[in-house]
Structure formats: C-alpha cells, structure tokens
Amino acid sequence: MKYKLVAIDMDGTLLNNNNEVSERTRKAIDKAKEKGVHIVISTGRVLKSALYYGKSLNLKAPIIACNGAIIADESDNIIYKNSIDKNLIKSIIDIAKERNIYYHFYDESRFYSHVKVEEVLKFYNEGNKENSIDIKVFENIEEIIEDKDLNVYKFIFIDENKDNLQNLRRELGNIDNIGISSSWANNIEAMGCNVSKGEAVKELCTKLNIKPEEVIAIGDSENDLPMLRFAGLGVAMGNGNEIIKKEADYITDTNQEDGVAKVIEKFILE
Known part of the structure; x- marks a missing residue:
C-alpha cells in the first residue's frame, strides 16, 4: 500500500517529553516529504501553537488544530472551522x-x-x-x-x-x-458538534483526493481515536493509553523512543 498522508498527534506522539521533535523524527519526516507524502499535524492544541511547530518542521502542509475544529492550509489560511455555539x-x-x-x-x-x-x-x-x-x-x-x-x-x-x-x-x-x-x-x-480529528482528516482527504486506506494516523490518547478509526493504518504510541492500543492496527515505540520516526521508516520509507 502506498500511503499518501500521515496525520500525527503532537503531545505524547510527535513531541518527546521535553516538547521537542527528535532529530531522527525530523529526518524521517523530511524523507517522507521528498517522496510526496503529506505530513499533517493533528493536535488538540490552539492553532497558533500548531502552526509554530509546523513551521519549525518546514512541513508546508495543512494543520489540524483544536481537536479538528480548525484546518489551516500551508499558507496559514483557515480553510475549515467548526466553532462551539x-x-x-x-x-x-x-x-x-x-x-x-x-x-x-x-x-x-x-x-x-x-x-x-x-x-x-x-x-x-x-x-x-x-x-x-x-x-x-x-x-x-x-x-x-x-x-x-x-x-x-x-x-x-x-x-x-x-x-x-x-x-x-x-x-x-x-x-x-x-x-x-x-x-x-x-x-x-x-x-x-461533530468535531473530531477524524472528521478533520476526512475533510482534508476529500480536498486532497486521498482515500482513507492511503492514510496513516498516529496518536496516544482518546481524542486521537476518531482519526485512527478513519485511517487505513491506525497507529498507537507505546506510551498511549490502553483504549487506543486496543483499537490500533499497529503499536509503535514511545514518544521518547522515536515511535513516529519508526512508523514513517517502516511504512513509508522501506
């Protein structure tokens, strides 16, 4: 299967316990981008924080923030939003x-x-x-x-x-x-209503003409479940909670052990 999009949670997933992206993960992301794969941050954080990390990784890809309530494009323009009444x-x-x-x-x-x-x-x-x-x-x-x-x-x-x-x-x-x-x-x-990371990834895939089976989603917590269920390959972090591990298709190493990098290396780069 040729995967075209990887949706990655931030805290406890992309970021280590020091709120940093490891060098191995950065290199894996760069190589995946060279192959034309969309690397998409999908976080519960406020949009401003998500955009900062997106720029630090030079992703040039859409960003999903606030658990899927907002999607911003590669130019920081909001292309989807669903606020609370x-x-x-x-x-x-x-x-x-x-x-x-x-x-x-x-x-x-x-x-x-x-x-x-x-x-x-x-x-x-x-x-x-x-x-x-x-x-x-x-x-x-x-x-x-x-x-x-x-x-x-x-x-x-x-x-x-x-x-x-x-x-x-x-x-x-x-x-x-x-x-x-x-x-x-x-x-x-x-x-x-109807806000989740899964709905946001679905919305993004519709815009990019990408099928669910061409998506990898990686996360560690309950709010990541909807996107893991949507994706063709749902990946739980080794440090993830038991709920998400039970539903995942694959379990990688922890956020301290380059779990995200290992997923990209195995399913995108090999």
Whole structure:
C-alpha cells in the first residue's frame, strides 16, 4: 500500500517529553516529504501553537488544530472551522464553576480563562518563546461573548480528581451540540458538534483526493481515536493509553523512543 498522508498527534506522539521533535523524527519526516507524502499535524492544541511547530518542521502542509475544529492550509489560511455555539458557552462554564474545576477555552490564537495559571502557559510555550500563547483573564463571561468576531473552538477542563472529571463529563454530555473527549488522564475537552480529528482528516482527504486506506494516523490518547478509526493504518504510541492500543492496527515505540520516526521508516520509507 502506498500511503499518501500521515496525520500525527503532537503531545505524547510527535513531541518527546521535553516538547521537542527528535532529530531522527525530523529526518524521517523530511524523507517522507521528498517522496510526496503529506505530513499533517493533528493536535488538540490552539492553532497558533500548531502552526509554530509546523513551521519549525518546514512541513508546508495543512494543520489540524483544536481537536479538528480548525484546518489551516500551508499558507496559514483557515480553510475549515467548526466553532462551539456561543449560546452554549455560559452553560458550559457554569457547570465547571459549580464543580470548582479549572477551565480555559481557545480561539485561533489565545486562551481565555477566569484565572491565570502559569503552569498551563509554561507547558504550551515551552520551546516557543518567540511566538508565545497569551491568555485573556476575564471576570464576566458576558464581556467575552459580546465580541461578535470571537470563535470558541475548544474548552479544556483540568482536575487531578478523576471522579470530579467523570461527573463533569456526564453533565456536559447532557448539553446538545457539543462533543466531548480527553487528551490526558487529568482533563476533559469539549468542542462543537461533530468535531473530531477524524472528521478533520476526512475533510482534508476529500480536498486532497486521498482515500482513507492511503492514510496513516498516529496518536496516544482518546481524542486521537476518531482519526485512527478513519485511517487505513491506525497507529498507537507505546506510551498511549490502553483504549487506543486496543483499537490500533499497529503499536509503535514511545514518544521518547522515536515511535513516529519508526512508523514513517517502516511504512513509508522501506
């Protein structure tokens, strides 16, 4: 099978534990590009952060961000977007506030939250000092919702108490027209209706005239499952959770052991 597109999650997949792309992975990506393969970042991160890593790898390919809510082309133009209904934003926030769970949400380039958490900003800005992500702290959500130009693409809720998160997930599940997923053991994510990495990869393949069986998708978490299910070859990282490993067609090594590079070498370059 000749694969034409590789969709790669970022955190826990493309990036090692230092938020870096290894030299072996960079070389494998460059060789795959030389063969005409589309290397597509597919991440839950805010678009601005995804674009930074895309440029650092000189991908010159579309970028999928916010769990599939946005696709930007190789010139950074947004070619697809599916934001959360603004009428739902206050209801979503009220549920988090009632449970005293930290949250923030994204537009294309910025975080919004009721409180500034330095650890969160440090995580997203690690290795990205020149193009850092900012956060707008607000007291009243109404002042944010009133902005007609604002598009909210994703909420993320963080809590170390798993029972709190599961209760939050159940309550969010009662709200129509939002999708719910997770990318770490300590978070829950909410997006617009029918938003997923799988839908975004499908949309991109339609534009590029690429068949599902010509796609490799690589990830480590629940939010990667839709694109692994869509792809002809769904690959779980060795450090991935058990849910994704059970559904994967193939399991590679961890993000610390060049797992992504080994997939590209085996299925694209050999």
